[in-house]
Amino acid sequence: MNGDAPPRHLWLCADDYGLSPGVNRAIRDLIERGRLNAASVMVVGPAIGRDEVSALNDAAAKGPHCAVGLHATLTAPFHPLTLHFKPLEGGLFLPFPRMLRAGLLRRLDPEIIRAELTAQLAAFMEKFGRAPDFVDGHQHVQLFPQVRDAFLAAVKEAAPNAWVRQGGRHQPLARRLGMPKALLLDILSAQFRRSASRANIAFNPAFAGAYDFSQAPDFGELMRQFLDGLPDGGLVMCHPGFIDDILISLDPLTDQREREYEFLAGEAFPRLLAANNVTLA
Template sequence: MTDTASTPLLLCADDYGLAPGVNAAIRELIAQGRLTATSVMSLCPHWRSGADALRELKGKADVGLHFTLTDQPPLGPMPILAPDGRLPPLGRLMGWAYRGTLNAPAARAEIRDEQSRQIAAFTDAWGAPPDYIDGHQHIHQLPVVRDAVAEALASLPGAYVRLCGEPVAAVLRRGVAVPKTLLIGGLGGGLRRMVRERGIPANDRFAGVYDFAGSRPFADLMPRFLDGIGGRTLVMVHPGLPDEDLRRVDTLVEPRRAEYDYLRGPEFAALLEARNIRLTRFAGLPR
């Protein structure tokens, strides 16, 4: 390491609870000090079975709720959003959000009820409330959904929220999945304003978006995600070990293995040392 002060970074793995192989990969990386947060899909069947093993690592990483309103069966009845017992795909949910459909009182109530159920399922298995809230496929940024998230955070003192915006110039310099990154960041303007107005703790920089197509090795992407980091930066990753449970519920399979292999390997350790980056939980980021 150099003699100058190190740069802190929050490295967050999404989708804990989705499948046993995802759970195992995330736990291993936390144990190795290669992750400092993980986001839990508490409505998935592998959350409760994975909570005990994750609890053995308590204190090594922030553990938050990955609020989910797409593709999975909800924890309770949702006759408007999930009439057939399965939450809608992302495109449909976004359409509803921006056409005002989610503003209907019954739809708003369903979102709040499901979020309460997911927080309760998290807390029941974990033994404590979530350290933070974010959203699967970034749905926590959508109109109406973001209001429910902010209200939930008001009842979770000290909990933070993940913001997904970056300066446009930084996105363009990186040159990775530029349209997708700008879209995700652009969706978060309303949540960012809400966070500032209500004094909710949050990161102020975000990275980790790419197309998952495998056209560029993850080893080429991570250095770009770390370019120019500073302040309260959060980088999102999706490591996992492919298994049949994962293949049944998700199309993102082999890229998870590639991320896992890289994050646990010597190349990532060398990158952190060369850049003088220190992985930390949210409490270790500058205020």
């Protein structure tokens, strides 16, 4: 590490606020500890009532550098806010693989997508009394073909000063080829960045945080890899949380959320930031 170099300012964003009380509580705790500087809110989640919004605002006020954004959601097991959204399955959005396939095959209606995203942006503004600082997507749905243009149009109209998340990474190509999911994000993100640039919408210059949650890897080692070479302004996503019944009913990512929380709350994390000349302030 070069002690004379200015620190890199990175975004560390916890996704899924609103998914469950346990997820919300873990995110707020980390914000108050100064271990996060962004949180992404699901307005269609079951745990985003007035008290949970107020508690997040209070936590963010204690960490004045914490951004709060919208986690746009278009995949199961959540319900749309608009009445005529389609396609649906049992009244819910399609599961992630089918939603991605529908976009790739151009079977989505961009105007219906835009209307739903506009409704979610309006719900965020009604709950928080302001526009989101940034907008991203649950399961990277903002990057999907047909969704991305509707997403960018909705953001441009409702929250023109917000930045948006792209999922392109910074690692050498040889390292990326061994990670099919992350490589797909790179491919989808290239078009997303071009579209965002044409719309004059700001986005993060690089992204990290995708990994195979089912393998329960060492999150501290993963974070070291995420930080390696990430440029100033880059974004790392994370998914800390405490397990509760609501989380178990909605999401297969449970135990790993607690592992992420434990690392981010522990003393090894600030040492890792310092060793990499990274600041979240």
